[in-house]
Amino acid sequence: MAENTVNLIDDRQITAWLIARGLDWRVRSVEAITVDSATSCSRRRSLQATPLRTVLADVPGLQLDADTSHAFIALNVATVPRGPLVDFDIEGPLGDAWLLPRQEIAARQALFLTSMASSFxxxxxxxxxxxxxxxxxxxxxxxxxxxxxxxxxxxxxxxxxxxxxxxxxxxxxxxxxxxxxxxxxxxxxxxxxxxxxxxxxxxxxxxxxxxxxxxxxxxxxxxxxxxxxxxxxxxTPEAEVFLEALADYGNYYDLIAAMRIPLDEPFMVKYSERRDLKLSWPRREGRQELVIADAQSNHATFKVTDPNVRISVFQAVQMTSDEFAVGAFQSRKDQQSRAIYAHDPDRDFRIRFRFQLGLLRRLQTIPYVATALLVLLSLALLHEKPEQLRDLALIVGPAALAASVLLVREPSTLGSRLRLTSSLLLAIALGVLVLVATFLYVRGLLCA
Incomplete structure (x- = not known):
């Protein structure tokens, strides 16, 4: 059967209509946040949509022929923070999609806002x-x-x-x-x-x-x-939507992309990007914002890829406080991943994942035990004050253990970042032990 395709990309009214009625056609959003480095994380999102013929039938002045099976159309895929997109990639249901220029996106957002403002x-x-x-x-x-x-x-x-x-x-x-x-x-x-x-x-x-x-x-x-x-x-409801959207557009914008879609079949749009990640010191705590109310249901997962890293604390909280987010239910929990599900009509629109990362406990214990051992050896040297080289060598020998721990290479920059505090303490303890042994040996030579 022949596929007849209509080009609707240049019709800004359609995009504005779809922005205003997002919940009519956005069935499910699935977002995956993957922490794979110390400074950034990967974000992947898929948007599942209902067939658009019924939704587009209500657009004023638009008529679709019955034999038209596909359309080129500009869709608002997601709401993203203002700023450059890094490692961005987007794929439509029938092949590549392409992002509209920033000013063209702004023109369609302006049309959406003026349509909301038409009543007042x-x-x-x-x-x-x-x-x-x-x-x-x-x-x-x-x-x-x-x-x-x-x-x-x-x-x-x-x-x-x-x-x-x-x-x-x-x-x-x-x-x-x-x-x-x-x-x-x-x-x-x-x-x-x-x-x-x-x-x-x-x-x-x-x-x-x-x-x-x-x-x-x-x-x-x-x-x-x-x-x-x-x-x-x-x-009025329209005025409230207008003010909330305009205020939100100061910090975010609609990611609008053109693509080819089937009009009578459900379809999926996927995109990925990389966002900055900041981990506080020494708590190693980070935050990531995400939207959980731009579809009929929203799923979100958070995970780390380094096998040596675990999620020690994880909470889905509100944007303005550390109170638990409304309507976000945790559906999965293990050492390296979390998942939430949101479907309540009264849920928060945007939330934060607040999390704290750490090394696996067995890996986290080793450098602190080695540090404690080196500190005890340093105190023992200061108490006994041996001056013979063989005695010093016998006592300082365990320093090789500390050196071997410091030389361990983590599989990711994230693991190295999480080891920073313990490695720094271990290096200081090792340096103190070497300095004490050297001081005692030199003093013994001078006194001989």
Missing amino acids: HPSPSSDLVTLLTAILGFTGEFFSSREAVALEDYLSVGIGQAPSATFLEHCRSVANDCRHVLRPHLDRFHGYSAPENPTLALPELVANGLIAMEAQATTVLEEYRGLILAADSAA
């Missing part, structure tokens, strides 16, 4: 849509310390001219109002963001000739503030 702000101007798109696509950094001075310098460099005092005061006023409304909708504060201060997106718009300074910029900033305040006062 029905007619956004083209300048407001342009500003909103630039805000969502903003990739720069801004430091809020010494904000008054930093904002003036930021605009002077970005626009090429010093802004007036009146314009700066208006920018700060807009930022304060937007921050006051949006900040409570964050699950966790990551830093100053463009949705909280839309002025950050102005230099790009001015440089591209899309917004003129200062009158047009003042007008569009005021309209953006009016949009935020209107959502805050509307207190």
